[in-house]
Amino acid sequence: MDAEAAKLLGAGLAAIGAGIAALGVGNVFSAFLEGALRNPGAADGQQGRLFIGFAAAELLGLLAFVIAMILVFVA
Amino acid sequence: MQDVTGVNVAQSGKIDPMHQFAIEPLFGTDHLSIGGFNIAFTNSALYMVAAAIVLWIFVAGGMKRQMVPGRWQMSVEYFTGFIRSLLIANVGEGGKKYIPYVFSLFMFILLANLLGLLPLGLFGLHPFTFTSHFTATGVLAIMSFSIVLIVGFWKHGLHFFSLFVPHGTPLPMIPVIFPIELISFMVRPFSLGLRLFVAMTAGHVLLKVLAGFVINSANASPLFGFTVGAASFVLMIGISALEVLVAVIQAYVFALLTSVYINDAENLH
Numbered sequence: 001m002d003a004e005a006a007k008l009l010g011a012g013l014a015a016i017g018a019g020i021a022a023l024g025v026g027n028v029f030s031a032f033l034e035g036a037l038r039n040p041g042a043a044d045g046q047q048g049r050l051f052i053g054f055a056a057a058e059l060l061g062l063l064a065f066v067i068a069m070i071l072v073f074v075a
Numbered sequence: 076m077q078d079v080t081g082v083n084v085a086q087s088g089k090i091d092p093m094h095q096f097a098i099e100p101l102f103g104t105d106h107l108s109i110g111g112f113n114i115a116f117t118n119s120a121l122y123m124v125a126a127a128i129v130l131w132i133f134v135a136g137g138m139k140r141q142m143v144p145g146r147w148q149m150s151v152e153y154f155t156g157f158i159r160s161l162l163i164a165n166v167g168e169g170g171k172k173y174i175p176y177v178f179s180l181f182m183f184i185l186l187a188n189l190l191g192l193l194p195l196g197l198f199g200l201h202p203f204t205f206t207s208h209f210t211a212t213g214v215l216a217i218m219s220f221s222i223v224l225i226v227g228f229w230k231h232g233l234h235f236f237s238l239f240v241p242h243g244t245p246l247p248m249i250p251v252i253f254p255i256e257l258i259s260f261m262v263r264p265f266s267l268g269l270r271l272f273v274a275m276t277a278g279h280v281l282l283k284v285l286a287g288f289v290i291n292s293a294n295a296s297p298l299f300g301f302t303v304g305a306a307s308f309v310l311m312i313g314i315s316a317l318e319v320l321v322a323v324i325q326a327y328v329f330a331l332l333t334s335v336y337i338n339d340a341e342n343l344h
Contacts, residue, residue, distance in 0.1 A: 048164055048331060055328045059266055062273035069276075073093065 007071045014068035021061025028053040092283035096207055096276070119205040126186040126205075133182070154182065158330065165334040169341050173334070176222065180215065181330035188275060188322030192315070206325075207275040209268060216268030219333040223263075227340035238343055267332055274325045278318045285311045 001009075032050045036043035100115035107115050137151025144152060158178045162170035184206060191204025205211045227235040239256040240249055288307040293300035 045164075048161070051324070051328055051331055052335065054324075055270060055332060058274075059270050062270060062277065065277050066269070066273055 007075055011068040011071040014064045014071065017064025017067070018061045021057060021064065024057035024060065025054060028057050092280045092287065095201075095203070095279060095283060098208075118201065118203045119208060119211065122187065122190060122203050122205050123211070126183055126190055129186050129190070130179070130182050154178065161330060162334050162337075165331070166338045166341050170334065170337065173222075173337055177330050177333055177337075180219070180333060181326055184215070184271065184329055185323060185326035188326060189319070191275070191279070192318055192322060204275050204279060206271055207279055209272045212272040213264075213268040215271075215329070216264040219267065219336060220264035223336045223340040226337070230340070231343060235340075235343070238339055263332075263336060267329065267336075271325050271329055274321055278314070278321055282311060282314060282318065285314065 028050065032043075032046070032053075035046075098117045098119050100117055101121060102116055104114075104116040107113070134151055137148045139145070139148050141148060155174065155178055158181060159171070159174055162173055162177060166173070187206045188204065191202055191206070193202055195202040227238070231237075239253050239260065241252065241256070244252050285307050289304045289311070292302075292304035292307065
């Protein structure tokens with residue numbers, strides 16, 4: 001396979017990681033909402049933890065984006 | 076179009092989505108240097124100064140100490156109160172001394188993100204988001220990480236290393252747990268800076284790619300313009316709103332993670 005084609009294919013494959021990170025982020029918020037609707041009184045106190053979980057899940061999607069960008073523009 | 080190394084770069088038509096991140100010297104300071112290092116006043120520096128000035132005006136306008144606060148004082152107090160409750164929730168009472176740092180950090184990043192989203196292109200200016208560069212966010216992350224290290228070693232001495240051995244770790248597990256915790260600790264400044272930089276870069280690239288769709292489809296034919304172009308334009312409006320949300324969330328996440336890391340230094344765990 002041509003090296004250029006392999007790079008672009010790799011960048012496309014890295015986009016799968018971004019999509020899976022979207023599942024992760026959705027999971028964080030859905031679990032929070034589920035808990036918050038059961039016990040609204042405790043919801044506000046847990047927003048910090050919500051965003052820590054969001055940040056951790058999102059980072060992996062962003063890393064996938066970085067890999068795609070490195071493959072397209074740098075490698 | 077070709078980049079500086081002469082390699083063909085990915086682009087959509089005539090629109091190069093990466094051009095917006097180019098750093099250019101302004102006001103003829105291209106060759107200004109100190110000790111061999113170029114210190115040209117770039118568009119990145121211009122937006123840093125703009126963010127600092129807007130932040131200064133915002134805070135100076137609210138420091139009136141009136142018993143019944145007006146709108147402006149109220150909004151400044153809302154932000155300081157927000158950071159204060161963030162630090163008290165994550166660090167405890169000992170976190171209050173970090174309010175000035177975390178407040179400046181949060182507001183600086185927030186204003187940088189929002190100033191970069193302003194539609195200044197309508198007036199022929201080139202909006203620039205300096206938080207879309209790892210050099211800028213990396214330095215902010217290193218500042219937060221240095222505070223963690225300095226406070227940690229100042230307060231706890233070599234006992235700070237107990238951070239890497241969680242409570243109740245069985246003795247045979249320590250050689251395994253210690254390197255894992257050490258690596259996860261050392262990666263923090265990297266992930267902290269990377270998150271902000273990539274989130275801003277990704278959003279701006281997405282907006283420019285969609286803008287490219289609009290322009291190229293309208294140029295191709297009226298049919299494409301009214302189908303693909305109009306749909307892309309509507310999507311762009313939605314993504315712009317999402318970008319404002321991302322700008323706020325990323326500034327919040329940066330401040331939140333900084334306070335979580337400061338908590339480790341302040342209280343060990």
